[in-house]
Each structure stands twice: as structure tokens, then as C-alpha cells.
Amino acid sequence: MNHPENHNLSDAQNELYEWIKSYIRDFNHSPSIRQMMQAMGLRSPAPIQSRLKHLQQKGFISWQEGKARTLQIVDEVLGGVPIMGSVAAGGLIETYSDVNENLDFSEILKKKNIFALTVNGDSMIDACIADGDMVLMEKITDSYSLRNGTIVSAMVPGLGTTLKYFSKKNGKIFLEAANPLYEPIELNLDEVIIQGKLLAVWRRV
Amino acid sequence: MNHPENHNLSDAQNELYEWIKSYIRDFNHSPSIRQMMQAMGLRSPAPIQSRLKHLQQKGFISWQEGKARTLQIVDEVLGGVPIMGSVAAGGLIETYSDVNENLDFSEILKKKNIFALTVNGDSMIDACIADGDMVLMEKITDSYSLRNGTIVSAMVPGLGTTLKYFSKKNGKIFLEAANPLYEPIELNLDEVIIQGKLLAVWRRV
DNA sequence: TGTATTAGAGTACATTTGTTTTATTTTTGA
DNA sequence: TCAAAAATAAAACAAATGTACTCTAATACA
The missing domain is CATH 1.10.10.10 (Winged helix-like DNA-binding domain superfamily/Winged helix DNA-binding domain)
Known part of the structure; x- marks a missing residue:
């Protein structure tokens, strides 16, 4: 096949x-x-x-x-799904091509430092992360290498954990929702623990 | 673990x-x-x-x-990722629980009648399916069992393939985008081939 | 301390299993 | 049709491998 x-x-x-x-x-x-x-x-x-x-x-x-x-x-990719081509989501313009690739989950699943979280709420809805989605995160050991704009799961001790856009400026950490209804959060470096950064989103229908 | x-x-x-x-x-x-x-x-x-x-x-x-x-x-789920709990995407309310479950891809990957498509365009953006996402589809043999509101990939012979909400009413098939910018398409039963219905969405970041 | 329990070493055995060899049958191609 | 090639059957072999058994050393426990 x-x-x-x-x-x-x-x-x-x-x-x-x-x-x-x-x-x-x-x-x-x-x-x-x-x-x-x-x-x-x-x-x-x-x-x-x-x-x-x-x-x-x-x-x-x-x-x-x-x-x-x-x-x-040999080329049975563990967790592979045949990619039949691309599909238009903006009109009737594209058709299946006979691209013979595989959607390869194994690449990401081989990593040992990943974990999954269930998303509660809609604060990331503008990033197309919906309530109930599963997010696959990669564990972060040092938040210094994080680029601004990365989506992270951050824990503020005593408050809880949240999924937000990460950015750093002038020694402050900003956690921003992808939903105008939510205000950005400004924190000092030692007030927050970045636990993981977003690798993938998975949604069962 | x-x-x-x-x-x-x-x-x-x-x-x-x-x-x-x-x-x-x-x-x-x-x-x-x-x-x-x-x-x-x-x-x-x-x-x-x-x-x-x-x-x-x-x-x-x-x-x-x-x-x-x-x-x-025994319980090493092929393609399993440990689910560490849930994360708030709407405020700092939830924290990791020590739920010991696995995000189980094997269930869906065992099916033989599934295939993946790359999404082009933003017509399904309100359903949180973005440009570049991979959609996992289940092959459809008879469109009679499809429920209205299902997301399907539909092929209109001579035009192409598209990802849309499916509904059927009075012998007509309606394909609707999840984006107000796109008009619904109305078709006769024999003008469209439903190729698959949406099972899951996968997005690498 | 002395006994019971457990873990490990060493050995042996039977089965599983990959591989080889030879002869026979079938298929292929000119 | 006929010869060459390939496929199959049959048998045998050797290595890999799971399993069982005995003996010794370590450990736990009262």
C-alpha cells in the first residue's frame, strides 16, 4: 500500500x-x-x-x-497513518494527490520527556486549542532557551497550572491567553515554573 | 511510572x-x-x-x-503518552493531578480504514481546524449512516475535495464551512462522494 | 545465633527456530 | 515443445532459547 x-x-x-x-x-x-x-x-x-x-x-x-x-x-512506521494528500478547507480547489507519506506519530512518541494534558477552558481558543483537547508537552528544564511566543504550561506556585503564550521581557515573564477575554499575567522569574512547551495538539472527535 | x-x-x-x-x-x-x-x-x-x-x-x-x-x-500502550492531568486554559484554577492514564493512539491506529489529510485553508477555523493541521479520517462506505453535523471530506466530481460540516435535508446534501466567510454548498445526493468522516485532529507545533 | 527464605550459579535438557542441502515438481520463457 | 529457472517438499543440522533442576551463597527473621 x-x-x-x-x-x-x-x-x-x-x-x-x-x-x-x-x-x-x-x-x-x-x-x-x-x-x-x-x-x-x-x-x-x-x-x-x-x-x-x-x-x-x-x-x-x-x-x-x-x-x-x-x-x-522496514517502512511500517509505528503509529503511522497513510497521508492521502491534502484537502481544501476553503473551497473546492484541491483534490487528493497520491502522495505516499505517513503521518508519523512514532517520532514524537519516542521522546521520553513528553507528557499529555487535557485542556480545560477556552483561553487558547484563538490558537485553535479547544476545551477538551489533549496537548502534548515537552518537559522544560531551563526556561532560558524558550522563545517568546511559545505556548507553555506554566505553574504558579499556590495558584495552579495554566496553558499560555510565553514571553520574557525586562526580567519579567508574561503569560498571555489566546483569547481577548483574558488579561495577560505578569510575573517575576521566580514566581513561575515553566513545566513544558507545546509540541502537538490532539483532538478526538 | x-x-x-x-x-x-x-x-x-x-x-x-x-x-x-x-x-x-x-x-x-x-x-x-x-x-x-x-x-x-x-x-x-x-x-x-x-x-x-x-x-x-x-x-x-x-x-x-x-x-x-x-x-x-502488558500495559505499555503502543503509542501511549502519560497523561499528567489537566491544565487550565482559562485562568489559574487547575493543577496537575496524578491521574495515571495514557493518551492512547493505538486505539485509533489499529483501524485499517483510516487515512490522513493535510488541511489547506481556514474554512474550518471555527471548528478549531487550522491551516496545516492533519485530520485523521475514517473511510465512509455509506453516507446514509452519517449524522448531520459530522465533519467530512467530500469530493464533488470535477471540482475537488473539501472538508466541511455534513448535513442532509429533503434529499439534498449541504456542505457547510465553519467560517462565516464561506457560503454553504447545496448538492444533490449523486453530485457528491463522501470519502471520510473526521476522527481526530493532529497538529505539530 | 541458627534456621528459613530467597537469590544466584551452574548445568542440563527439550523445544523452537533459522538455516542448509538435495531431490522433485511446477512454472517460465524462448 | 523443451530447457532453464524457480518453487516446493523433505530431511537434517546447528544455534538459539525457554525451562527445569541442583547446589551454593546471601539475606531475612525470630
Whole structure:
């Protein structure tokens, strides 16, 4: 589907390839050659090895030689969703292109210093962050490297935590909402702890 | 971290548990017992077996008996991000709670009939879908089950594809933007193909 | 202190599993 | 049609691997 050379696969190779992918999806580990053999209705491991070799040569799979169940789908991005193109949200001008990319969550999910927060309220609505959204934040250790205009989750001891635009000027920290109904907050450096900066927004409908 | 009974683990068990998790993160497959043995600086597989048994009894891991490298982290949600609580976006009222949940992408990623689109334009801005956002769509086979008010990607043959609110009334289909600048589109049933309905919105910052 | 419990080392074994080899069958292509 | 290539079956092998067992050392506990 998402592999450019998928058409180079023979039927048998493609069937095996698809089966392996679905097995890994279901069990979270690679099948053994004899399992593949059985699934393909064969009574010998040799054909499977041959197909695996071809799949490997064509760049579809890889494994650690001699190690059991180490097979891996090469370009199956963990948490990838095929991107079918772009869509107009301003008129009927664009159409699906056959861009074969993947929306890749794994990149962000591999980071260890990220966490998620549920958004309460609408103070960031003009930044398109709505009530109920999940925000993925990256933990901040030093707020010195933060650029003005970054969206951060900031904790003011004794008051609580909030999601705001961050800026720093003349030794003061300003926390600004993306909603004119809310007033900016001005704080001294030691009155606020910046906990994380915004990496991504996620909204289930 | 995200397991409620993590404190029930001995140091040795916890060290092994963390090592296994990082190994699986790195290699996408389970380590073998002898690899664990080596990583823990042991010269016998017996201690590893004992620790694995304890980890299993406490519900941290599972595996298929007798099968190589089938070990699995039980509550490690594929594509999970720890949810640290909620954050106020409307004032300083909320604080991190120690909710130990996971933002779970795997649920949606397991579906086979989903695809992603890049959003162009601002016609859905009032629905908090901005230019450049990725929308995750679920393929629609029959538009009859669609509820009015659903956001869909619709293709009007000869014109293109667009992201709009869907509604149906008196045998007509209406596609409405979430932006007063855009006029609703009225179409006959056979003039439009509904390709997918909105499942989620993803925005990298 | 002495005993019970646990952890670890060492060893051994059976199964799983990747790999190789050879012969046979099927498919392919000229 | 016929020869070459590929696929498959069958068997065997060796390495990897999970598991079980015994013995020793460390630890906990009363």
C-alpha cells in the first residue's frame, strides 16, 4: 500500500508480506518461519525463506540473522497513518494527490520527556486549542532557551497550572491567553515554573 | 511510572522491567532471556526467569510459553503518552493531578480504514481546524449512516475535495464551512462522494 | 545465633527456530 | 515443445532459547 515498489512483489511474496504485517499487528511480535509456513499452507520452511529473502532484498523487511522472531517491517512506521494528500478547507480547489507519506506519530512518541494534558477552558481558543483537547508537552528544564511566543504550561506556585503564550521581557515573564477575554499575567522569574512547551495538539472527535 | 503497583517491584525486578522496555523501544522485538541475563550482569538464566515470573504475576509482562522472544509489556500502550492531568486554559484554577492514564493512539491506529489529510485553508477555523493541521479520517462506505453535523471530506466530481460540516435535508446534501466567510454548498445526493468522516485532529507545533 | 527464605550459579535438557542441502515438481520463457 | 529457472517438499543440522533442576551463597527473621 504505502511502499513504492509494492508492485515488484509476486503474489506469494505479497501474501506473505501482508500476513506478517497483520500478525505483528495482532501479537506485537514477529511470527516464526514455521508459523508463516503453516499460515501459507506449506509443508516446508524453504519457500518461506526464499520469499523472506526476496522481501528483504526489495527492502520490505529486515531481521537479525540467526535470531528468532526478530523480523521487522522496514517502512511500517509505528503509529503511522497513510497521508492521502491534502484537502481544501476553503473551497473546492484541491483534490487528493497520491502522495505516499505517513503521518508519523512514532517520532514524537519516542521522546521520553513528553507528557499529555487535557485542556480545560477556552483561553487558547484563538490558537485553535479547544476545551477538551489533549496537548502534548515537552518537559522544560531551563526556561532560558524558550522563545517568546511559545505556548507553555506554566505553574504558579499556590495558584495552579495554566496553558499560555510565553514571553520574557525586562526580567519579567508574561503569560498571555489566546483569547481577548483574558488579561495577560505578569510575573517575576521566580514566581513561575515553566513545566513544558507545546509540541502537538490532539483532538478526538 | 505508569503502573499502579510499580512500588511492589524489587530493585532487581524494576531494573529488569525498565531494561526490557527500553530494549523493545530500541529494537521493536523482545529480548531473549540470555540477553537479559547479560544485560543484568548475571551468569545464569535462573534469576531472570524468577524475575520474569514475578513481573508476570504482578501483571507487568506476559509472554507465550515456550516461544522465543514473545515477551510483551502488558500495559505499555503502543503509542501511549502519560497523561499528567489537566491544565487550565482559562485562568489559574487547575493543577496537575496524578491521574495515571495514557493518551492512547493505538486505539485509533489499529483501524485499517483510516487515512490522513493535510488541511489547506481556514474554512474550518471555527471548528478549531487550522491551516496545516492533519485530520485523521475514517473511510465512509455509506453516507446514509452519517449524522448531520459530522465533519467530512467530500469530493464533488470535477471540482475537488473539501472538508466541511455534513448535513442532509429533503434529499439534498449541504456542505457547510465553519467560517462565516464561506457560503454553504447545496448538492444533490449523486453530485457528491463522501470519502471520510473526521476522527481526530493532529497538529505539530 | 541458627534456621528459613530467597537469590544466584551452574548445568542440563527439550523445544523452537533459522538455516542448509538435495531431490522433485511446477512454472517460465524462448 | 523443451530447457532453464524457480518453487516446493523433505530431511537434517546447528544455534538459539525457554525451562527445569541442583547446589551454593546471601539475606531475612525470630
